Amino acid sequence: MIREGDEPGPVFVILEGWACRYKILPSGARQIMAFMIPGDSCDLHVNLLPEMDHSIQAITTATVATIPKATMQSLMADHPAIARAMYTAQLIDESIMRSWIVSMGRRSSIERVAHLMCELYLRAYSIGLVTDGEVALPLSQLVLADALGMTSVHINRVLKELRLAGAMALRRGSLDIIDPVKLIQIAGFDENYLHRRLRTGSDRH
Amino acid sequence: MIREGDEPGPVFVILEGWACRYKILPSGARQIMAFMIPGDSCDLHVNLLPEMDHSIQAITTATVATIPKATMQSLMADHPAIARAMYTAQLIDESIMRSWIVSMGRRSSIERVAHLMCELYLRAYSIGLVTDGEVALPLSQLVLADALGMTSVHINRVLKELRLAGAMALRRGSLDIIDPVKLIQIAGFDENYLHRRLRTGSDRH
DNA sequence: CGGCACATTGATACCGATCAATCGGGGTGG
DNA sequence: CCACCCCGATTGATCGGTATCAATGTGCCG
Structure with a gap:
């Protein structure tokens, strides 16, 4: 593009x-x-x-x-409201970048993978890409590797580890979060950086 | 703060x-x-x-x-001109963040250190902090380590390596770039991401 | 049906972390 | 003024996590 x-x-x-x-x-x-x-x-x-x-x-x-x-x-x-929305979106993008820097610098490979999955789950959720706890994630292991600063070989092993731990399973094109609490715990995930203001009373994520 | x-x-x-x-x-x-x-x-x-x-x-x-x-x-x-300047500064900050992500993900420790030094040199240069090829860099090795996702012990070894290679020397509070070409080569540095528009005819950096 | 990209697994090498000890210098209290 | 102290720098020995290299499996698409 x-x-x-x-x-x-x-x-x-x-x-x-x-x-x-x-x-x-x-x-x-x-x-x-x-x-x-x-x-x-x-x-x-x-x-x-x-x-x-x-x-x-x-x-x-x-x-x-x-x-x-x-x-x-x-x-x-x-349209000031649109301008506000775009500036806010921009700030959140920056915030996400900062959190990626933290991941790359100070998180182990399994923490990095788990953290990214938490982030993508929430982002996908907030635009309605989640059905029955499954997310459509069209990311090959090679793409994940290039995003997380790892090798696709090692990504594969980490995914296996997360699967065996019963935390999550990533199949071709879809992510299944099996134990959200465990995944969040592994990732050390704190969603504050996503600044979600979409919460509703019925939102239990 | x-x-x-x-x-x-x-x-x-x-x-x-x-x-x-x-x-x-x-x-x-x-x-x-x-x-x-x-x-x-x-x-x-x-x-x-x-x-x-x-x-x-x-x-x-x-x-x-x-x-x-x-x-x-x-x-x-x-003041539209001020607004423009602030937006531009913001964009450059983002660009720098992206380049940090690249460093953390895909550069070796010596490349990371060299790359950061190139960046800080140019940024310091553009605000007049350089005198006689020396930059005032008040960064302890522990601070550098926390910025580059490494250990202060390892930072120390990398700095020694860069010194022995004749590329640069970082003493207490000041950076001395000995061989800019070599340093840039080690870092794989491309300054495009800093978007410097300060270049003048006499600027040979 | 064949090919190709992606996923998976094993063996090994190496980079950087970790643990530990020493050194050096600048500031502080006696 | 000097001794002490503490933080940062330096060096050594060892460990562990990821990369690398290589081979095989698997599902999708033409």
């Missing part, structure tokens, strides 16, 4: 499917820095920068809306 | 000294997610979020300006 070095164009909003931000190092290694799910958008104000410093790619087939710069500007100017 | 869980207050701007954002894990481990130097500010719009998801601490004695929410809002509304 966007390549590093490109000139920033219109703002993207994911309507359907999954995408990710990533960088490729000279060595050829890839590091994914964010997953984007329906409702997520690329940075507003990107136009302020001369060129992109990372790439964005669809993980699944996806439908994406593009909002031209001019439309965006009038939208932000004329 | 700010503790995780606090309610966001006024916007801070660092005038002098160094500060950092960080989180403490349940295990007691600390992960630093950003260094802030004079001219850097905390997130605008933080007020949109109900509570802080991380803490901010001064590393050295520092002088900090606080801008009340109301002042900030009128400032942004009345």
Whole structure:
């Protein structure tokens, strides 16, 4: 969708499917820095920068809306509520990035995997991607590895460990959280960084 | 300066000294997610979020300006140029965070250290903290370790390696870049993510 | 039906953590 | 003024977690 070095164009909003931000190092290694799910958008104000410093790619087939710069500007100017919502979304994206830095720096591989699964579960939940405790997660082990700074081989072993521990099971395309408490405990997960304001009385997650 | 869980207050701007954002894990481990130097500010719009998801601490004695929410809002509304500058600064902060994720995930410890030194050198340079190729870097090895996801013991060994390689030397409080080309090569450093628009004809950095 | 990408498992190497001890320097109290 | 003390830096020995290399299994799609 966007390549590093490109000139920033219109703002993207994911309507359907999954995408990710990533960088490729000279060595050829890839590091994914964010997953984007329906409702997520690329940075507003990107136009302020001369060129992109990372790439964005669809993980699944996806439908994406593009909002031209001019439309965006009038939208932000004329509708304060929309502007607020976009700034808030931006802040949460940043918060998620910070939590990824924490994961990469100070969590073991099993904690990292568990933590990411907790995050993705909640994000997927809040946009209605969860049915019967199962989440549609179209992420291959190779993609997970590139997001978590590990090898796909090692991701595989960690997933096995989590399965044997009875915490969660990740099958082709869907995540099954078996024991939420155990998973959260392993991850050391604190959802405060997601700043969810979607809670309702009936929400027991 | 700010503790995780606090309610966001006024916007801070660092005038002098160094500060950092960080989180403490349940295990007691600390992960630093950003260094802030004079001219850097905390997130605008933080007020949109109900509570802080991380803490901010001064590393050295520092002088900090606080801008009340109301002042900030009128400032942004009345001076488009200032608003632009703040949005740009915000975008660059994000870009730096992304590059930290890449470092933590896919760079070896020596590459990580070299990369951070390149970044801090350029940032310090652009605000005039460099004299005779020496930068004032008031960072203890323990602080560096918490920023790079390593142990202070291992940081020490890596610094020694970089010194013996003739790339750079970090003494108490000051960084001496001996062979910039070598350091950049070790780091695999590409400054594009800093989006420096300060370049002048005489700037040979 | 064949091929290909992804998942799985085993054996081994190595990087960085951990534990432990010593050193050095700057600030403080006697 | 000097001795002490404490924190950060340094070095050594050892352990453990992940990467790496390699081979095989498996399901999907053309």
